[in-house]
């Protein structure tokens with residue numbers, strides 16, 4: 001198989017990591033730190049790095065490396081550490097399945113199929129983009145309607161442009177980034193249309209990618225029709241009311257040959273389903289305990305496979321910890337079981353992990369359902385803290401310290417984000 | 422002047438089935454298709470059901486050919502290797518008043534000789550299909566109903582016909598027809614073709630072709646059907662085709678477990694003006710899901726991953742028109758609406774009879790090759806087969822479409838069999854049909870098409886015509 005060191009595969013590993021993106025690389029390094037010896041990262045692409053490789057814009061690493069890097073630079077730093085730590089990487093290699101005994105079946109164009117045994121497995125396959133089907137936009141199906149991520153691949157990796165005049169539906173970060181990229185490439189970007197009353201991407205991207213380039217952002221507006229026999233010729237957009245029902249009397253047409261969709265990401269969970277992992281219907285990723293272990297012993301999960309993160313820095317932090325736990329598991333070190341369930345309450349869409357233990361400090365990631373100017377986050381009766389502006393596009397993180405839980409003897413805690421004054 | 426024995430106009434399921442049947446005989450045959458590949462018309466966008474044989478009246482040509490066609494599909498699949506299986510169907514009644522209709526359909530089927538029809542009670546229905554609503558009062562079960570990948574069937578038929586000497590000319594619409602000195606002169610976009618016999622199998626445009634031949638005594642009306650595909654997670658949720666009890670105007674909205682296991686719901690039935698109106702509509706989607714949720718309450722619009730619309734070519738009088746025309750050697754195969762897919766193999770046999778009656782000599786070829794070389798479908802092989810295959814052919818060890826598990830080897834084979842577009846690859850291999858709808862594999866498919874066809878990526882298309890995918894940088898900057 002194609003490995004950086006061109007090493008053939010062993011028959012057994014301590015930790016096998018599926019996915020060589022930022023999550024997978026951080027997890028492998030974490031496992032190494034806890035004493036796992038034989039670690040393998042498997043990635044189906046020709047290079048490790050995942051989606052970062054097509055993110056040639058800056059904005060990565062401000063938290064983790066305290067400097068601003070591009071996606072490929074960020075990936076390269078991790079890859080450097082991975083190779084220096086003597087972690088094996090099998091590129092251009094596909095994990096076909098993992099069974100209940102953690103036997104991993106791998107396949108590559110060069111060596112065909114192979115099976116390896118692992119003590120712990122880490123799933124870090126990332127996410128995929130939601131497509132047109134998910135929003136059922138009426139109209140025809142011409143060429144030229146594509147996800148923002150595919151357009152990014154065309155432009156940044158393959159060197160082609162998706163068209164001459166583009167409309168962007170959805171204000172997810174990839175869409176915002178692509179609005180700027182396409183403008184720089186000489187494509188006319190007519191505007192970004194968002195069905196929600198607020199933007200779905202990070203504020204800094206709204207400023208740097210739209211406002212700086214005079215690209216209009218139309219909130220509470222969506223695409224209601226797509227026309228064109230062979231290639232996209234026209235879309236119709238219309239404002240929506242508070243129930244997202246379009247007002248067709250106020251619609252207008254836009255001539256364009258390209259419609260980019262930036263309408264959200266969904267965890268890639270083909271393997272998780274094969275393994276029968278319990279999934280959270282909200283995140284659409286596996287349910288995890290405080291060690292980022294799924295409902296199956298020895299199978300750990302991290303990164304966008306679990307829930308969608310806004311920043312790669314958070315992915316790295318979460319995944320490195322996941323890797324440490326996988327490493328501990330692989331080297332046979334026991335950890336106390338979780339004793340408290342976390343329940344998403346008022347204005348909380350989900351929280352990860354789903355359970356915690358009262359003996360350690362935990363970072364709990366959560367997302368609110370509705371934006372609030374001023375709010376207060378409450379953890380059951382045991383802790384509360386004021387938050388400034390919260391909105392769904394920005395993940396909230398909460399440090400839960402053992403001292404919060406001294407007086408607590410229950411087995412479940414509800415998390416609410418309530419209006420504050 | 423080179424004269425063909427038969428020219429088939431239209432490479433839909435009907436034209437392909439006719440062409441393949443003709444190739445059993447010592448004949449010079451050409452098929453003309455206006456699109457870039459065969460099967461890109463009505464035959465690509467439909468429900469893919471091989472109807473059980475009992476739904477239509479034996480007094481119509483449709484009804485007769487539906488049952489005859491149904492019985493021919495097993496042999497075709499065995500020879501040609503495409504996705505077809507008999508999964509059975511249940512037509513359900515949601516009220517006592519509908520039960521007589523079920524009884525009448527059963528009697529009609531039995532009159533035609535359709536075996537195995539059974540009236541089921543609620544309990545038996547729910548045992549077979551636990552996700553259907555307990556409000557169902559009765560059902561008519563038919564074991565003869567099947568599902569097929571309709572585009573795969575077109576490709577397999579045409580592959581076999583070509584193997585046996587069929588000539589095919591795509592991107593070559595017929596623009597005019599003339600009959601002179603016992604020979605038809607076909608003016609097609611790429612040039613003039615001469616043929617003794619002409620088969621009009623042009624689907625939605627059969628009225629225009631008939632008009633060109635001077636025998637235009639019917640009109641084709643497009644009747645739109647919208648269909649919605651559901652996430653793979655629901656595979657197996659319903660196992661048989663479910664029909665609501667039909668009304669005099671419509672067969673209703675069905676649940677269709679397609680050959681590959683994906684659930685599909687639809688179709689609507691709506692008369693439209695434009696023969697290219699393939700729009701799906703918000704109202705159509707709503708109608709489909711509302712109707713289905715009445716009897717399969719667990720299905721919701723949230724599960725939708727893709728949708729499409731198709732147009733049924735409906736002729737005046739609603740029946741198929743399959744007959745010699747008033748001008749010698751010109752044969753009409755028009756108005757092939759539902760169940761045209763089911764009937765196609767029987768239509769082909771009928772057309773051969775008509776040709777013979779009109780004076781075409783059918784002399785069997787002794788070197789006719791009935792079987793297609795098998796098509797490798799990685800996802801359906803066993804682990805041991807995977808092992809040997811990937812050792813021998815490394816390209817089968819490279820997954821290109823992760824949603825459907827399609828390998829580079831399969832895509833290369835599809836290109837070798839004639840796929841020239843992204844849709845050509847998609848409909849031959851399923852690459853790009855899954856959850857991500859091509860988000861991951863489009864780039865790789867373009868690279869492979871470009872390499873194999875020696876065609877720059879910006880010149881490649883989704884499905885021919887102006888459906889380009891990307892532009893070269895220079896082209897955009899020099900606008």
Ligand SMILES: Cc1cc2nc3c(=O)[nH]c(=O)nc-3n(C[C@H](O)[C@H](O)[C@H](O)COP(=O)(O)OP(=O)(O)OC[C@H]3O[C@@H](n4cnc5c(N)ncnc54)[C@H](O)[C@@H]3O)c2cc1C
Pocket residue numbers: 430431432433434435436453454455456459460461462463464465466467468469470471472593594595596622623624625626627630644645646647648688730731732733757758759760761762763764
């Ligand atoms: C929504 C829907 C659901 C359906 N479901 C079913 C089902 O479940 N079961 C079933 O049995 N049937 C079903 N049908 C019906 C079935 O799809 C059709 O009867 C069948 O596909 C018709 O095949 P065809 O070859 O006649 O038409 P087509 O596939 O349209 O073939 C005609 C071909 O002629 C070509 N052509 C046209 N004009 C010219 C020209 N001037 N020169 C050259 N070429 C030309 C076209 O490009 C096209 O490729 C359904 C139809 C629809 C729309």
